[in-house]
Amino acid sequence: xxxxxRLLGSSALLASTLLASQVLSAEPIxxxxxxxxxxxxxxxxxEKYEADTGNKVNIDAVPLxxxxxxxxxxxxxxxxxxxxxxxxxxxxxxxxxGNYLTALTDIDPTFSFGDNIIDADGMLYWNKDRQWxxxxxxxxxxxxxxxxxxxxxxxxxxxxxxxxxxxxxxxxCQTKGDAANYSVVLRGARGNPIRFAFSTFMLSFxxxxxxxxxxxxxxxxxxxxxxxxxxxxxxKLAKECGPPNPGSIDQGEMIQYIVAGKxxxxxxxxxxxxxxxxxxxSAVVGKIGYAxxxxxxxxxxxxxxxxxxxxxxxxxxxxxxxxxxEFIKYFLTDEAQTYYAEAGGIPxxxxxxxxxxxxxxxxxxxKPYSQASLNAKQVxxxxxxxxxxxxxxxxxNQALIGELSVNEALNTAATEIHDVFVRSGRKTGLLPPLx
Amino acid sequence: xATILVSKRPVTDSAPPQSVVSSxxxxxxxLFDRHFRLITIAPAAxxxxxxxxxxxxxxxxxxxxxxxxxxxxxxxxxxxAENISRxxxxxxxxxxxxxxxxxxxxxxxxxxxxxxMLALAAQRMTRxxxxxxxxxxxxxxxxxxxxxxxxxxxxNPEFGIIAYVVDQIAGVRLDMLGSTSTALLAVIIVxxxxxTPFMFLILxxxxxxxxxxxxxxxxxxxASSLQRLRFVVLPMLWPAIAIAFVFRSIGAFKVFDQIxxxxxxxxxxxxxxxxxxxxxxxxxSNELGYGALLSLVTIAIVCGYLAVFRIAQRRKGTL
Numbered sequence: 001x002x003x004x005x006r007l008l009g010s011s012a013l014l015a016s017t018l019l020a021s022q023v024l025s026a027e028p029i030x031x032x033x034x035x036x037x038x039x040x041x042x043x044x045x046x047e048k049y050e051a052d053t054g055n056k057v058n059i060d061a062v063p064l065x066x067x068x069x070x071x072x073x074x075x076x077x078x079x080x081x082x083x084x085x086x087x088x089x090x091x092x093x094x095x096x097x098g099n100y101l102t103a104l105t106d107i108d109p110t111f112s113f114g115d116n117i118i119d120a121d122g123m124l125y126w127n128k129d130r131q132w133x134x135x136x137x138x139x140x141x142x143x144x145x146x147x148x149x150x151x152x153x154x155x156x157x158x159x160x161x162x163x164x165x166x167x168x169x170x171x172x173c174q175t176k177g178d179a180a181n182y183s184v185v186l187r188g189a190r191g192n193p194i195r196f197a198f199s200t201f202m203l204s205f206x207x208x209x210x211x212x213x214x215x216x217x218x219x220x221x222x223x224x225x226x227x228x229x230x231x232x233x234x235x236k237l238a239k240e241c242g243p244p245n246p247g248s249i250d251q252g253e254m255i256q257y258i259v260a261g262k263x264x265x266x267x268x269x270x271x272x273x274x275x276x277x278x279x280x281x282s283a284v285v286g287k288i289g290y291a292x293x294x295x296x297x298x299x300x301x302x303x304x305x306x307x308x309x310x311x312x313x314x315x316x317x318x319x320x321x322x323x324x325x326e327f328i329k330y331f332l333t334d335e336a337q338t339y340y341a342e343a344g345g346i347p348x349x350x351x352x353x354x355x356x357x358x359x360x361x362x363x364x365x366x367k368p369y370s371q372a373s374l375n376a377k378q379v380x381x382x383x384x385x386x387x388x389x390x391x392x393x394x395x396x397n398q399a400l401i402g403e404l405s406v407n408e409a410l411n412t413a414a415t416e417i418h419d420v421f422v423r424s425g426r427k428t429g430l431l432p433p434l435x
Numbered sequence: 436x437a438t439i440l441v442s443k444r445p446v447t448d449s450a451p452p453q454s455v456v457s458s459x460x461x462x463x464x465x466l467f468d469r470h471f472r473l474i475t476i477a478p479a480a481x482x483x484x485x486x487x488x489x490x491x492x493x494x495x496x497x498x499x500x501x502x503x504x505x506x507x508x509x510x511x512x513x514x515x516a517e518n519i520s521r522x523x524x525x526x527x528x529x530x531x532x533x534x535x536x537x538x539x540x541x542x543x544x545x546x547x548x549x550x551x552m553l554a555l556a557a558q559r560m561t562r563x564x565x566x567x568x569x570x571x572x573x574x575x576x577x578x579x580x581x582x583x584x585x586x587x588x589x590x591n592p593e594f595g596i597i598a599y600v601v602d603q604i605a606g607v608r609l610d611m612l613g614s615t616s617t618a619l620l621a622v623i624i625v626x627x628x629x630x631t632p633f634m635f636l637i638l639x640x641x642x643x644x645x646x647x648x649x650x651x652x653x654x655x656x657x658a659s660s661l662q663r664l665r666f667v668v669l670p671m672l673w674p675a676i677a678i679a680f681v682f683r684s685i686g687a688f689k690v691f692d693q694i695x696x697x698x699x700x701x702x703x704x705x706x707x708x709x710x711x712x713x714x715x716x717x718x719x720s721n722e723l724g725y726g727a728l729l730s731l732v733t734i735a736i737v738c739g740y741l742a743v744f745r746i747a748q749r750r751k752g753t754l
Contacts, residue, residue: 243593247702
């Protein structure tokens with residue numbers, strides 16, 4: 001073989017390699033995401049994806065407070081800079097209904113999530129005819145990087161077995177002489193914090209905000225006897241068993257109380273588990289157990305989703321959409337989900353949540369979370385949801401701090417929610433006021 | 436020379452005679468001279484007007500509508516009466532207005548008094564005045580986000596230094612942000628800590644600019660320290676005080692970040708202020724039309740407040 005032949009051969013090989021890499025590797029994509037506690041796991045998985053595939057992913061990680069406006073601005077223009085945007089379940093409907101996202105099956109008609117992926121009560125789908133997020137007749141619009149619901153965190157060194165009912169929680173509250181200052185801490189700050197946390201109580205007592213919203217009946221049921229029982233219990237637990245002034249306690253304070261060893265138990269979102277066993281952040285390493293949220297003695301275990309959805313904006317090129325789709329498919333594989341969990345993320349694959357990883361002490365939260373995911377429901381899945389959340393979040397907070405009685409708070413909230421539905425032309429009505 | 440140049444131009448039947456050209460030019464020059472200031476200012480004025488008036492006009496348009504976004508574009512539905520009716524019955528907005536006024540008056544007054552006291556003390560210093568001035572700048576330089584988090588931690592009833600100190604002294608666990616009776620006071624304290632240095636710097640500059648001979652004369656006339664302050668220093672310092680007061684009032688009206696971080700308007704509505712509420716309506720509830728109306732009313736309230744202050748100052752003859 002002559003030098004010239006070798007040179008020509010090498011050149012041809014190099015050229016074909018370059019050409020192949022151009023054809024095979026996907027376009028670079030950019031993901032808009034919030035810096036939540038599980039972000040570290042997501043970032044690690046993105047790095048692994050880049051290493052495994054050679055595809056390039058840029059991340060724009062912003063504080064939660066700025067995420068919504070950035071997402072709105074990104075999708076409203078003729079062309080967008082983000083190929084995947086992360087959305088809270090409180091906002092996702094706005095983006096689905098506004099046709100701002102591309103259905104995943106429009107990019108890859110063969111795509112489906114499979115039965116092992118948590119779909120957060122159908123929040124990953126959109127039924128255009130019914131204008132409702134549901135798997136029934138809906139198309140997949142997004143995937144979830146963290147479906148996110150509550151777990152009951154409890155001190156295994158102070159509580160023998162996790163409470164099954166709210167009565168069990170009240171009993172621990174009356175036990176004195178333990179190391180922890182308080183029995184339970186609840187999220188009471190105005191707005192989303194108390195609305196989200198209280199929803200679990202409300203659902204477990206059989207309460208609801210509206211009668212049958214998925215089927216168009218928006219009769220307000222927020223001042224029903226079931227919701228009243230739930231709120232009475234919530235206030236009792238917060239005031240009699242928890243720290244003073246519960247009306248200003250948000251998730252950050254709850255986590256502080258738990259990791260500082262000042263409280264025996266709390267209902268906190270699953271993502272907070274990562275901090276419990278971190279010796280640099282926690283004084284209760286290895287002492288926290290996890291269970292599904294308690295239920296009323298005569299009720300069911302229920303929970304509420306605070307899910308995150310990642311969708312592909314409609315205003316990006318076909319090539320970028322396909323590249324984003326490649327990432328989504330990778331993210332949902334069991335291998336990636338396992339790596340994600342090990343790196344601090346919250347997997348959405350039940351195969352992983354109930355697989356060998358869940359037997360490890362570090363991942364003792366996985367099985368309860370998988371169980372909780374079966375109990376959880378979505379609430380406020382309509383465009384008026386954000387406004388109604390503000391109403392509920394204020395009135396519940398006022399009841400908690402004693403500015404309004406339980407009846408006043410629920411009756412007032414119901415009337416205000418009714419006004420919102422009337423304004424938006426919904427078929428609605430009101431229950432008789434609570435006496 | 437000019438005549439020769441003009442005469443060299445080709446003369447046509449339609450060309451005006453030279454005397455007409457000359458008089459037209461003179462008139463143009465006269466016009467330019469007479470309106471020189473207007474003409475030179477006009478481009479900048481037009482630019483400023485387009486940057487300020489145009490958004491307000493858009494805000495007015497939005498205020499009369501219900502607005503929704505879809506991929507097909509912005510959809511506006513006329514809803515002026517509906518928005519006005521909502522505003523009239525929106526008790527949270529009116530409560531936010533009261534909270535804002537309480538916040539503005541209390542914090543600005545406290546900052547003024549403290550700033551003046553510090554400025555008077557610093558003026559007498561013969562050494563280290565520069566160091567004091569630099570140190571006093573620190574709170575202004577700290578980002579509001581850091582201030583919010585720092586004070587939130589300090590106020591924490593379990594872990595905070597304030598609660599700890601009060602507990603040691605009085606045996607009470609103080610939770611200033613968690614109680615409706617103390618939450619507004621708590622955020623006012625943070626604002627006073629943050630902005631007193633601003634007052635201090637303006638008033639110190641004002642004090643240092645006062646004519647020394649007048650103060651010396653009052654000293655020779657036997658005025659006591661208090662009399663000198665009351666009858667000599669404060670009247671001469673009044674313009675600086677007024678400017679500082681107006682600037683801080685405007686800033687206090689716009690307070691947002693520290694309340695957002697410390698209380699988000701709670702507990703209940705005890706710390707709800709105008710900016711925060713408008714933000715919630717605009718960005719959290721996504722009600723752009725109603726949010727625009729709230730913004731307009733808020734702008735009108737701030738303008739009204741400043742107008743009242745200006746009238747008062749004119750009567751006093753200091754502005």
